[in-house]
Amino acid sequence: QVQLAESGGGSVQAGGSLRLSCAGSGSTLEHYSIAWFRDTPGNEREGVSCISRSDGSTKYSDSVKGRFTISRDTAKNTVYLEMNSLKREDTGTYYCAADPYWNCLKVLPGVFGSWGQGTHVTVSS
Numbered sequence: 001q002v003q004l005a006e007s008g009g010g011s012v013q014a015g016g017s018l019r020l021s022c023a024g025s026g027s028t029l030e031h032y033s034i035a036w037f038r039d040t041p042g043n044e045r046e047g048v049s050c051i052s053r054s055d056g057s058t059k060y061s062d063s064v065k066g067r068f069t070i071s072r073d074t075a076k077n078t079v080y081l082e083m084n085s086l087k088r089e090d091t092g093t094y095y096c097a098a099d100p101y102w103n104c105l106k107v108l109p110g111v112f113g114s115w116g117q118g119t120h121v122t123v124s125s
Contacts, residue, residue: 002027009119022096032098040092047107
């Protein structure tokens with residue numbers, strides 16, 4: 001089973017950027033659909049983005065579309081979430097998750113079997 005480790009969180013001012021990394025070990029991430037979720041204050045866990053194992057297609061929630069970009073680096077066995085034009089409401093803990101069968105049709109927490117430990121993002125005004 002794949003193990004996932006997120007990094008890249010931190011504090012940034014509104015309008016700034018961060019790049020989160022999800023490094024895989026124990027298996028090749030290319031064989032998995034990888035999603036990014038976040039826990040933000042007062043909200044349920046939200047699936048913000050996903051990259052499909054089958055064709056590399058991507059999906060974004062409406063709240064981040066146009067600002068966040070998900071990508072793979074197969075050589076580094078890592079998936080990235082590039083976050084631009086950050087807003088205070090993007091503050092939260094971000095998790096990456098993997099599943100070997102799902103194709104990002106819906107980015108739902110219950111679908112993904114492997115999770116990282118999370119990395120925290122704080123956006124201040």
